[in-house]
Amino acid sequence: MKRSKYRLGRIGRLTIDRIVSIGAYLDGGDTDILLPNRYLPSNAAPGVEVEVFVYHDNEGRLIATTMRPLVEVGQVALLRAVSVTDSGAYMEWGIHKDLFVPFREQMQLIREGGRYFVYAYIDHVSGKIVGSAKLSKHLGNIPPSYSPGDEVSALVYERIDPGYRMIVDHTHWGMIYSDTLPMPLAIGAQLKAYVIRLRDDGKIDLSLKPIGYGRIDSESERLLHMLQRRGGRLPIGDKSSPEEILEHTGMSKKTFKMAVGTLYRRRLIRLTPTSIDLNETISTPEA
Numbered sequence: 001m002k003r004s005k006y007r008l009g010r011i012g013r014l015t016i017d018r019i020v021s022i023g024a025y026l027d028g029g030d031t032d033i034l035l036p037n038r039y040l041p042s043n044a045a046p047g048v049e050v051e052v053f054v055y056h057d058n059e060g061r062l063i064a065t066t067m068r069p070l071v072e073v074g075q076v077a078l079l080r081a082v083s084v085t086d087s088g089a090y091m092e093w094g095i096h097k098d099l100f101v102p103f104r105e106q107m108q109l110i111r112e113g114g115r116y117f118v119y120a121y122i123d124h125v126s127g128k129i130v131g132s133a134k135l136s137k138h139l140g141n142i143p144p145s146y147s148p149g150d151e152v153s154a155l156v157y158e159r160i161d162p163g164y165r166m167i168v169d170h171t172h173w174g175m176i177y178s179d180t181l182p183m184p185l186a187i188g189a190q191l192k193a194y195v196i197r198l199r200d201d202g203k204i205d206l207s208l209k210p211i212g213y214g215r216i217d218s219e220s221e222r223l224l225h226m227l228q229r230r231g232g233r234l235p236i237g238d239k240s241s242p243e244e245i246l247e248h249t250g251m252s253k254k255t256f257k258m259a260v261g262t263l264y265r266r267r268l269i270r271l272t273p274t275s276i277d278l279n280e281t282i283s284t285p286e287a
Contacts, residue, residue, distance in 0.1 A: 005029040006054050006062075008122060009073030009129045013049045014064065026052065026064055035064040055097065056128050070094040071120045073129055075170045076139075076155060078188035079118045081110050091118055091131055105132035115188070117157060119170075135167070140202050144172050146195045154193035154206055156185045162250055166193070166206060174204040179225045180218070181208065219255050220262040223276075227269070232278040239273055 006014055006028045014026040014033065023036040024044055033054055041050055052064035053072070070093055071077035079091035082098055089110035090098035101110060101118060110116055110133065118131040119138045132138060146152065154174060155167040163177040164185050176185070176193065185191070196205040196218040205218060226249060227234060236244055238260075242253040249256055260276065263269045270277045 006033060007073075008054055008056075008062075009120060011051060011053050011068070011072060013051050014054075016044060016046055016048045016050065018046055019044060026050070028054075028062065031062060033062045033064045035066075039064070039066040041066075053095065055095070057097065060128075065095050067095045071099070071118065071131075073120050073122055076117055076119045076135060076167050078115050078155075079131070080115050081112050084110060084112050091116070099129070099131045101131040101133060105130070105134055107133045107135075117167075117188075139167065139170075140172050142171075143202065144168075144198055144204055146198060146204065148195055148197055149210070150195040151210070152193050152195060152204075152206070154191045156187050156189045156191065158187065159185075168193075168204050168206070172202070172204055174206045176206045176208065177222055179222045179229065181225070219251065220259040223249065223251075223256070223259040224263060224268060227276065227278045234276045235274065237272060237274050237276065 006012060006026075014028065016024045016035070017027040017032065018025050023034055024040055025032040026035055035050065035052060039052075041048070044050075050064075050066065052066055053069050054062060054064050057063045070079060079093070079099065081089045082092050083090045088100055088102040089106065089112075090100055093099040099118065099120065116133050117135060118133055119135055120129055120131050121138065122128070123130045152168050152174075153170075154176070155170075157165045157167050159165075162179070163175055163181075166174040166176055168174040174193070191208065193206040193208055194210050196207050198204055207218060207221065209221075234248055236248050238257070245251060245253050245256045251259065260269070260271070264271060268279055270279060
């Protein structure tokens with residue numbers, strides 16, 4: 001028996017096996033997959049490879065399309081609800097079929113026209129691609145294997161104190177702190193980010209800037225951005241109490257002193273008994 005060559009719900013390359021009146025059948029290994037006429041490339045012929053997305057049509061048949069779906073199996077995307085029925089919601093998918101999200105997979109009642117984060121997966125009962133808005137069922141189920149400095153894809157999920165909750169590579173939860181950002185982030189934006197550290201709770205701290213030679217650590221970077229956003233001065237110093245430091249920076253006194261030491265050694269700040277000041281060569285944002 002031939003081994004299956006296609007991956008349901010994922011974009012991949014398949015070979016045209018034969019041309020028929022309604023399109024072309026692609027070699028799926030142990031099954032044929034129809035590529036309808038409207039998707040045939042101009043050079044369509046047996047043996048030609050095409051890049052396609054494979055899914056089930058409304059009759060349960062395997063269909064291929066050259067259209068790009070808004071989300072593939074194993075991914076999360078912010079999708080718009082195009083209709084709601086007694087059994088669930090249908091989300092715009094970017095192909096000639098909508099992605100079904102059953103009621104049991106909704107965190108809140110999905111309403112037509114609303115935009116919701118949806119994870120696409122293969123239902124183990126029906127074998128079809130469905131969506132879930134219950135992201136915590138699908139994210140963070142295995143320990144992250146990243147190292148500091150690794151580049152990742154980060155989807156902006158929501159704004160919370162003290163920053164933005166992110167979805168990292170469609171597999172884990174992460175965080176970018178507001179004090180490290182030059183401007184607000186748009187919910188649903190897909191960004192390139194870099195791993196700062198792995199937290200004990202399995203979540204990942206991120207930065208939009210690469211961490212490498214000549215760069216400062218994440219807490220020092222946070223403190224530098226605080227100074228830039230607050231006019232170049234913070235009214236705390238080495239003699240300040242842990243409570244004052246926590247109130248102004250959200251850091252413990254130990255972390256604060258380490259961050260200050262890093263910035264001072266790089267001649268980015270000046271210290272007084274009661275304040276920290278940016279050096280004049282470091283710019284602050286305009287009001």
